[in-house]
Amino acid sequence: MSKWTIGVIGGSGLYEIDGLEGAEAFSIDTPWGAPSDPLMRGRIGDVTLVFLPRHGKGHRLTPTAVPYRANIDALKRAGCTDVLSISACGSLKQAYAPGDYVMVDQFIDRTFAREKSFFGPGMVAHVSMADPVCSRLSGLAGDAAERVGATVHRGGTYIAMEGPQFSSRAESNLYRQWGCDVIGMTNMPEAKLAREAELPYATIAMVTDYDCWFDEVEAVSVSNVLEVMRQNTERAKQAILELASGLNGVERSPSPQGIETCLDFAMITAPEARDPEILARLDAVAGRVL
Numbered sequence: 001m002s003k004w005t006i007g008v009i010g011g012s013g014l015y016e017i018d019g020l021e022g023a024e025a026f027s028i029d030t031p032w033g034a035p036s037d038p039l040m041r042g043r044i045g046d047v048t049l050v051f052l053p054r055h056g057k058g059h060r061l062t063p064t065a066v067p068y069r070a071n072i073d074a075l076k077r078a079g080c081t082d083v084l085s086i087s088a089c090g091s092l093k094q095a096y097a098p099g100d101y102v103m104v105d106q107f108i109d110r111t112f113a114r115e116k117s118f119f120g121p122g123m124v125a126h127v128s129m130a131d132p133v134c135s136r137l138s139g140l141a142g143d144a145a146e147r148v149g150a151t152v153h154r155g156g157t158y159i160a161m162e163g164p165q166f167s168s169r170a171e172s173n174l175y176r177q178w179g180c181d182v183i184g185m186t187n188m189p190e191a192k193l194a195r196e197a198e199l200p201y202a203t204i205a206m207v208t209d210y211d212c213w214f215d216e217v218e219a220v221s222v223s224n225v226l227e228v229m230r231q232n233t234e235r236a237k238q239a240i241l242e243l244a245s246g247l248n249g250v251e252r253s254p255s256p257q258g259i260e261t262c263l264d265f266a267m268i269t270a271p272e273a274r275d276p277e278i279l280a281r282l283d284a285v286a287g288r289v290l
């Protein structure tokens with residue numbers, strides 16, 4: 001029977017998870033450097049969870065400095081079948097209030113100072129990002145969050161900004177005009193890299209603030225983000241455990257969107273033109289097809 005191994009990337013305010021059977025910390029080195037922190041593996045029944053705090057324990061890493069490639073490669077090497085991100089975000093819509101969860105299904109990537117691909121000169125690949133989120137994982141995570149009492153909005157566009165500064169009011173209003181629902185600094189290039197690694201990815205965007213467009217409410221600051229996260233972290237942890245409990249004993253079939261085989265249609269470099277050094281670095285991410 002095929003089992004679930006869910007990688008969980010914890011965002012701001014979520015640096016560890018407890019309540020797992022057989023929990024053990026472990027380190028993985030990758031061809032892309034070290035991940036943000038040692039990983040933690042544990043089980044709920046026959047479901048394995050692998051936890052990684054995105055910014056490292058103590059929140060050492062800026063959104064720009066998060067080693068996104070190493071993190072995704074490490075989760076792949078750890079045997080993850082799926083990756084769930086938990087992220088703090090600002091709301092760009094009045095109806096998405098602080099404390100609510102948004103099950104993001106689209107992204108706009110406005111980051112510009114990050115490595116965004118495992119591929120490059122000597123091994124070129126173009127994966128589709130038309131549907132960047134695994135709808136099955138997102139649906140299951142949203143259901144689990146609802147079961148532990150969260151207000152969950154299904155679907156939403158997350159705009160990823162470079163940061164680390166928050167947006168100006170003009171930017172915040174522009175993103176609203178673009179139809180974005182929430183804003184954060186980390187889900188790109190994470191979602192792109194997960195797709196390149198053929199890992200179904202979903203994110204629970206936990207609204208912590210109204211950014212700075214809403215004149216009736218104080219503009220975002222770290223202290224209001226952390227205050228909402230403090231109230232919400234326990235529920236986020238419960239949602240993760242509830243997701244795993246719900247999948248205990250459930251056979252895992254491949255993602256209905258074909259994400260685990262997306263590299264079949266993505267690689268374009270002729271075999272004789274491939275650079276062996278890059279191929280060696282792709283052993284975990286693209287080993288299935290190389």
Ligand SMILES: CSC[C@H]1O[C@H](OP(=O)(O)O)[C@H](O)[C@@H]1O
Pocket residue numbers: 010011012013054055063086087088089163184185186187222225
């Ligand atoms: C502490 S507020 C800004 C910070 O929070 C979000 O991070 P994450 O997605 O890891 O929860 C946001 O993207 C910024 O990095």
Ligand SMILES: Nc1ncnc2[nH]cnc12
Pocket residue numbers: 088089090091161166167183184185208209210211212220225
């Ligand atoms: N308003 C906001 N902008 C960017 N990242 C955030 N993370 C939490 N709130 C945010």
